[in-house]
Amino acid sequence: MPKVQTPNVPPALDTSRALPSIFTRYGEALQFELRAALADRDGEVPPPLRYHMGWTSESGRPLADPEGQGKALRPTLCLFACEALGGDWRSALPAAAALEFIHNFSLVHDDIQDGDTERRHRRTLWVIWGQSKAVVAGVGMHCLAALALSRRRHSHTKALQASRLLVESSLAMIEGQCRDLSFEQRLDIGLDEYLEMVRLKTGALIRCSVETGALLASDNPAHVSAFAGYGAHLGRLFQIRDDVLGIWGVQQETGKPSGNDIRRRKKSFPIVFALERGSPAGKRRLAHIYKKETLQEPDVDEVLEILEDSGAPERAHQIISQEAELALDQLQEAPLTQSARGEAQELLDFLVARNF
Numbered sequence: 001m002p003k004v005q006t007p008n009v010p011p012a013l014d015t016s017r018a019l020p021s022i023f024t025r026y027g028e029a030l031q032f033e034l035r036a037a038l039a040d041r042d043g044e045v046p047p048p049l050r051y052h053m054g055w056t057s058e059s060g061r062p063l064a065d066p067e068g069q070g071k072a073l074r075p076t077l078c079l080f081a082c083e084a085l086g087g088d089w090r091s092a093l094p095a096a097a098a099l100e101f102i103h104n105f106s107l108v109h110d111d112i113q114d115g116d117t118e119r120r121h122r123r124t125l126w127v128i129w130g131q132s133k134a135v136v137a138g139v140g141m142h143c144l145a146a147l148a149l150s151r152r153r154h155s156h157t158k159a160l161q162a163s164r165l166l167v168e169s170s171l172a173m174i175e176g177q178c179r180d181l182s183f184e185q186r187l188d189i190g191l192d193e194y195l196e197m198v199r200l201k202t203g204a205l206i207r208c209s210v211e212t213g214a215l216l217a218s219d220n221p222a223h224v225s226a227f228a229g230y231g232a233h234l235g236r237l238f239q240i241r242d243d244v245l246g247i248w249g250v251q252q253e254t255g256k257p258s259g260n261d262i263r264r265r266k267k268s269f270p271i272v273f274a275l276e277r278g279s280p281a282g283k284r285r286l287a288h289i290y291k292k293e294t295l296q297e298p299d300v301d302e303v304l305e306i307l308e309d310s311g312a313p314e315r316a317h318q319i320i321s322q323e324a325e326l327a328l329d330q331l332q333e334a335p336l337t338q339s340a341r342g343e344a345q346e347l348l349d350f351l352v353a354r355n356f
Contacts, residue, residue, distance in 0.1 A: 020346045023071065026079045029090060030072060033097040037148045045140040048133065052108060052125045052141075068120035071356075074099040074205055077234070078213035080347070081227045084340040087217025090153075095162050095212050097148035101141050102170050103205060106177065108138035113181065114264065142170075154216055162212050169208035176201025183267040187275060187287050194272045195236065202242070203235025210234070226334040230344070233327035237320050237351055243268035244316050247307070249355065259300045265290050269319075270312035271303075278310035324348045 034053065038046055050056045054069040075096030083089040110116070111124040112131050118124060126134035149166065152159040179197040183189050210231030214224040246261035246268055261268050274286055286306050289299050307313065331344055 020343065020350050022080050022343055022347065023076055026076055026089065027072070029093060030075050030079070030096055033093040033148065034100060037097060037101070037144045045137055048125050048129050048137040049141055052104060058123070058128055068122040070120060072100055074103050074209040077206065077209040077231065080343065081210045081213030082217040084336050084344070085214055085217035085223055085334070092213050092216045094149050094151040094153060095216060098145040098166055099205065099209050099212070101145035101148055102166065105138050105141035105145070106173060108134055108141060158216060161215055165208050165212050165215070169204040172200045172204035176204065187290060189267055189272050191272055191276055194269065198236055198239045202239040203232055206235035206238060207231035223334050226330050229330035230327050233323045233330065234351065237323035237327065240269050240316050240320050241351065241354060243270060244313070245355065259304070262300045262303045263295050265295065269316055270307050273312045273315055274307050274310035278306065282306045282309055320352055324352050
């Protein structure tokens, strides 16, 4: 069996105690807004979408306690930014719901592209309904974002600005995904190239989340820009941590087998780092393993050893910590209350050491 942790991997939090308070503060109102977009809709598309969102079982039975729901990070960031700059966070709920639907659209398609059979401890949508219907359902999820955003509670100008941000960020996310897919056929990916892909695929929508919330609360471009910068650093931090969990995460927490990204020969940050910065022997061996069509458990064990020898876990931890510091620096000039600054720090502490 592969190793599932190393002493150099950033420590995991007990998320039952450490989930920041903002996730619960907005949760009920956000769920109401999300469900409203699918209320009273029937046909072939809504059932798989309701299942993916965790509201129903595979048979379509409504669940009293939703299953397999994510952290709702992006809408939470949007609502937090709005409130932190003195806005009424409820007025940002349509934008927050749109962000969550865009994110879930990407997850539905990612699962198909990656061949993942489980997400959040449940069977993925394509496994149940087939790839073709899952692709169509994913597009339906994207349409729900537009419908959610149309329930605007701001001026026409603000709504147009928010819509433009969301569309541009969605396009950047899709570009990042295309680049990530192109990496599957390459072993010469540089760290700078990889981090640019991260800026697009993961960072764009996270930055958009924070920037949109700030935009809806403030007419001061400097304040909006400060939150956009905060979101940009959060995006890189989040993805590098995700890459760490994809290799060393524990299945009971992540919902995916430990070492899963290695078995898929995914070019995540630790792999790209080892291919560029590892020892000559380690780089040759890693390249040889990653050229195989299928990896066996001894291959996974060997890759873990190569990554450890290359210093990839330590470097990932360093970048995560650096990005957290840079994110907080962006908010220095923003007019935040002490409570809001404390919550911004709490959020960073959680993201730095999350284990799911």
